[in-house]
Amino acid sequence: MNRNYILLTILMLALATGTLFLKKTPNYNEIKPQKLLWEIIQPTRYVTTDQVAKMIINKDQTLELVDVRDTKSYEKFSLSGAINVPLDSIAATSNQDYFGLPGIKVVFYSNDDIAADEAWVLTRRLGYKDTYVMKGGLNCWIRTVIQPQQPSEDAPYTEFEKYHFRKGAQIYFTGANIEQGSAGKSKVSIRRKKKKAVAAGGC
């Protein structure tokens, strides 16, 4: 008998027996705290209500809206196409299929930022990428998209552009009537120039 074969057999047996005693350490796949903190202070994790409205109107297939409020509030009012994952069940195994889909942007929203922010931190800690928070939540949505305020006359041009977009979005989401411009009703006063006295004669 070859001595090497015997030694190798014993070694392999010992290693295989060793595997029986390996304790499986739970793997939470968490991201590092430093990285999480750094990402928390980045403004890039927010999307504005205007951006969300634009994506809904364009029927953007990469958008996944997640309402993190409770089911009752969700049933009362929610954004079109949103799914309901209450904050307290966001880490449940049954809800994990909603997150981490390649090419899909998950946007959390609640009445304000707070619950959505919590959901963002939880999912980020679970290791999911491409998650965002709708800045200002539904309160901001109502303020900006459903009831947009006309900017003051001296506001910059971009404010007016934004306002016009919001008015359009308001019509899209609420079916509000298109406001008739008052231009048709106002009278155009014609001011005639006074005839100047032409110097007569002369040369």
Add this chain to the structure above:
Amino acid sequence: MGPLIPNGVITGDWDFVIALLIGIAFGFILEASGFSSSRNIAGVFYGYNFVVLRVFFTAVIVAMTGLLFFDYFGWIELDKIFILPTYLTPMIVGSIIMGFGFLLGGFCPGTSYTAIAIGKLDGIVFTIGLFLGIFLFSETFPLFKDFYYSGFLGNVTLTDVTGIPAAWFAFAFTVIALASFWFTMIIEKHIRKKITEYKF
């Protein structure tokens, strides 16, 4: 840390580079183990040479226990590695056909290339047959299509199906493999005594 690509340590573009390196290493090991000789390979069916069984069993048990230890040390996440989907019946039929090919031709696809690499004529003939087979299969595929996709079980492992921890399978398999090493050594000795004229 690992698996490297799913964990984003390196990008997926490295796929082919890694495949090439593994391929070269695999070919080298096959040739170094004597797999470029069809007599060595077919010997397992006649009982005079069990090198195929030993090499493959060694590879399997080393990789198996190695992966379990790697997983324990946190070097690789076993939940993230790709598991080939199981199509039960077609896989059984396929392996029987493969076994017959092995027995008749004296090569499996990988070893036929190592045989070509060292200029063996039977390797070249085998590979021509291999490509004819691939061509025929591709052309007649619509006939087998339903059978080919039947018996789908998903990307399952024995642990998923039976609920027995992977370590127990690894242990049992190692014991079987080691026992077979010693047992086949005895068979070899016994058969080789009877062979009067034999050259590798």
